[in-house]
Amino acid sequence: MIKVNRGFKRNEIDGVVFYTIPAFENTGKVRHLFSTRIAGISGGPYSSLNLSLTRYDDKGNVHENFRRICHAANINYDDMVFSNQVHSDGIRMVTSSDKGKNFGLSDIKNADALMTNESGIPIVTFYADCTPLYFLDPVKNVIALAHAGWRGTVKEIGPKTVEAMVNTFGSDKKDILAAIGPAIGVCCYEVGKDVVDEVSKLDIDLDKVLIDNGNEKWMLNLEMTNYLELIKCGLKDDNITVSGLCTSCCSDEFYSYRRDKGKTGSMAAFMELI
Template sequence: MMEKDPFSKKSERIFTVNSKPFKRELSLAAGMTTRKGGEGVKPFDSLNTAFHVGDDPQTVIANRKKIGKELGFPLSSWTASEQVHGSEIIKIRAEDKGKGALSRHSAAGEADGMYTNEKELLLVSFYADCVPLIFYAPAAEYVGLAHAGWKGTALNIGGKFVNTWVEIEKINIEDIYAVIGPSISQEAYEVDDKVISQMEKLIPSYPVPWYSTRKGKFQLDMKEMNKVLLEAAGLPSENIFVSSHCTYNENELFFSHRRNGGGTGRMMSFIGLKENK
């Protein structure tokens, strides 16, 4: 039997994580946006959430406000970093609220991973085929996001994120849960020797999540690659949930950098804790 997808439709704009322990409707917001229900003209129609792709900044802000209203997190509580396809992970504090929410230049530093234990603060990250990693430690009350393109995956940002929580924040690894969100599927993601050589350094003897189609060309399963790396970092497999959604194939729901030749918008992953009231 096929496992139920960890994401369910909240509205035309938003998919939320429905797997336990993420399913805490009053105290946790976690999920990913679609490309529907917003403002914007082609190729950014209609819910682009990122400033860096060339869309009108006021349209991006309008779209973000729609999402914030629906989630109950005003833009003044959002924090975004400048994503650089690396493995830097930063801790977000109360004074970082609002950074990156209304402009790109105000982002909370260059980092592809962020986490916090602050309440009423929404972490946000942007995607159009790369792998969103969403982390939650319910007992410790920590939340986090990591952006895993092939470069970030090759740098093992997911494993580094887990190690950061365990070693620096002293979180019990059994208390860490991860969701691997909608991203490009193996069938749609052809890569070359350069990419595969980087992946081979990480799992040289593991049953590999790629196969060769012709000389120097491979189909890489980025979701499975990240799952393998999370497990290698010690995360129990039952604590990892993987979405079956493909950003490339589901044109009506998602933006795709590869499908659209680079000119397109971005979806947004998000996670934030609310004060218990």
């Protein structure tokens, strides 16, 4: 079983609902959140706080949705940094020169993880079932976000992000706080043999992450897979917070690519050193 540290905390400001991580908040080092679909202006399948510009939602609506979530979280809308996520294990270090690389203006390509040790740079990654991974070293003042779908998970983007923090900034693994955000749960994520073959290459206890449904179909626990990877790479169990929230089950709060058959919006993870 995953040891759920303290879970994520549900917040509501001016009607905007988002989640935060108590262990991160307690450091006083970061602003951070995971958005929901509540209190935006988008309609139809994107209702209502859609943060994706790659769907068919009106761009003006998406920009307004960003303004609302940024206002609620006290994040500077103009400084946000995005990348074009490609389900890879690419990691990009972000500096103050990257501020404002967003909304199609970013030259940060092929990176599913962003990290920085500079304050005042809001890094942002996007989700609609994939696993958000948050990292904070409160000693060296380093943050990172990683987008881990099944492809990123089998490429071990989480452990690779930890190693990048160690190698680039001198982080000590015992100091690093991590959090696994809302993602599609084992209850809802059925996969085929192609995915299972890749997951089976990981050096983890597969009995903890795969449930055989028969007919070459399995239920995959992405949350547990990422948790086991982070433990194996050297993070302390007590330093890992797990949300336990399924994006597919919680249709009133989250978008889900799988549940909505691709016609859906996106949530986002935000983090910024203060």
